[in-house]
Amino acid sequence: MKGPTSLLLPLISFFSGVVCDGGDESDQHGTIYMFQAKNIDGKTVSMEKYRDKVVLFTNVASYCGYTDSNYNAFKELDGLYRDKGFRVAAFPCNQFGKQEPESELKILDFVKSSYTYTPDMYSKIEVNGPNTHPLWKFLKSERGSSLAADIPWNFSKFLVDKNGHVVARYSHSVNPLDLEEEITRLLNSNS
Template structure:
């Protein structure tokens, strides 16, 4: 398979309710894929900025796929039900939430292995912390990776360009 043929659409993941979901649900949509955690110092800033971004761009074809991960400082210790309640109630935010995964190591989810391979990071391809964000175009190609400390609002210029 040529590099241009490799997309997120070849992957599946369990959603927060335990259903198997094909990433091809994002065909013809731009997607922000992000590893999230409820007890991180970056949680409030990311959720409070991602919500208005989704509200603003959803009609233009943006989706947000949030993958809880407990690999960084044990900052996502809750079960899926509690994670979903936390995000929905505290932030009135409803991204596409997925089941908890690993993003690094031998048990890393294949989608995140792909994302890291497509857009490596500074000092190595591994995910450094919660809220590493990947921007995927409407054809399923990873076009940019953002550091955990990048504010979601600072992604808007790229979103505008991507969504036309």
Template sequence: MTSVHDYSAQLINGQEQSLEAHKGKVLLIVNVASKCGYTPQYEGLEALYRQYKDQGFEVLGFPCNQFLSQEPGDEQQIAQFCSTTYDVTFPMYRKIDVNGDNAHPLYRHLKSEAKGILGSEAIKWNFTKFLVGRDGKVIERYATATKPEELKADIEKALAQ
């Protein structure tokens, strides 16, 4: 059976990385954008990362420009924005598509493993979140409006397993 560890993606600096590098860690995979009403969630995501990273937790940010072009910048601009505006230190990846024919294979997998409202696979907006266990299996999908701090109990439960 496939897990997120079977996929790879390019880090924001262009380096290809197998997600197997995160094996044994609890992951929160999020499609992010710099010019969205939910962009302030970067602050909460970074807070979660800093609180739990020493226990084996990582946030993985995947910029996406598919929702009203709210991630228009290139990788350098995105990295600069995240660093200077929200002091993001969790791993960021290159901009990808999360829906449609060009959807990144990782996101095709995530969406098939944890469907959204009414069984829909489509990502509805920026900052949709997927919690992944240490074994690489998807535990839960969270809607855009779910604030990062609301995930603490689920993260702690996953870390304890």
């Protein structure tokens, strides 16, 4: 059994890896706005870009059985709700079955040519283990208990509201179109 001190150490190490962008600390606390990530072109992007947007964060892979259904659903949701403030943030990850082995350039080419659509694409990351990206540590810490803390497979999903708070976590087997009602509710919310 772990004692109180051993439970605090992971929290201390988690928060020491957070990249802050500044701004009002009370506004930033517990939101995605504390983080940055490299986009698929290698440029550092603040998650501030999603302020006042509803965002679906997902770990993606090009050679997964869920690839086609998820990208097609992302494209459909984007077409319906982009103008209302909905975004998909896709993070390639090669940790599950080695199903995302290609370079970022090849991943981007695959998505563009296969789906004539590109979500917000980020550089390849790890979502589990000692090299977990700080943003994904945060996403998991906010909604980790219902599906276990670790990401089990490609296309796990986290839904974030317009205030940058993680409101739900979904399994890789959930089709993004099944989230449409919740996405609409969040887009229409005034808070």
